[in-house]
Amino acid sequence: MHHPLRQHIERITPLSDEEFDYVLAHFTRKKVRKHQFLIEEGEPVPYEFFVVAGCLKAFNIDREGxxxxxQFALEDWWISDYQAFFNKVPATMLLSSLEEGEVLTxxxxxxxxxxxxxHKIEHFFRLKITAGFIAMQQRILASMNLSVQERYEKLLALYPNLSQRVPKQAIAAYLGVTRETLSRLRRS
Known part of the structure; x- marks a missing residue:
């Protein structure tokens, strides 16, 4: 059976066994506990994370708490505070685990x-960043142009298992609504 990272990369570009072994040698495997923080606001962000198992969330807490x-990140997803990671500045977001799991850093x-x-890996990361940029742009446009009900339905259509894995409060925080509003949406 192929390694999850290899399967992920090979959806874009094939790798020989030697190439994959070399790539994998640059990653560190890390087990994560439920509710464990991987990034804390104000701290350096030394890693990007590939989710092997579990579910992570990147979030911010406003002045009112x-x-x-x-972002949520399930298996086969990448996540970090990218501004802090790429610009080597303190984190403006937090990253924590919603489930016990495993990541590669x-x-x-x-x-x-x-x-x-x-070149294969540069090509892979370029396509992954492009896809991430497009997804973030679509999310911003949806938040500006779709009703809360439409955004909720779109979220469930894109990620049908998310509601079984993520607390209702987290889905509400992702949609920018209260838990009560989410409960009304789920009944309608």
Missing amino acids: KEHII ISLADRNKLCAEM
């Missing part, structure tokens, strides 16, 4: 090294 979820130096040495 309200949580705003920027890669540092910016190792990511850049792999991209400089292997």
Whole structure:
């Protein structure tokens, strides 16, 4: 059976066994506990995370103490505070685990090294960043143009298992509504 990271990369570009072993050597495997913080606001962000198992959330807490979820990351997804990771500035978001799981971490130096040495990996990361940018743009447009009901239905259509894995409060924080509003949406 192929390694999950290899399967993920090979959806874009094939790798020989030697190439994959070299790529994997630049990652560190990390088990995560439920509710464990991987990034804390104001701290450096040394890693990007590939989710092997579990579910993570990237979020911000506003001045009133309200949580705003920027992204969920399930198996086969990448997540980090990208502004902090790429610009080497303190984190403006938090990243925590909603489930027990496992991630692979890669540092910016190792990511850049792999991209400089292997065109296939540079191509892979370029396509992943492009897809992430498009997804974020679509989410912003949806928040500006769709009703809460439409955004909720779109979320469930895109990620049908998310509601079984993520607390209702987290889905509400992702949609930017209260838990009560979410309950009304779910009944309609």
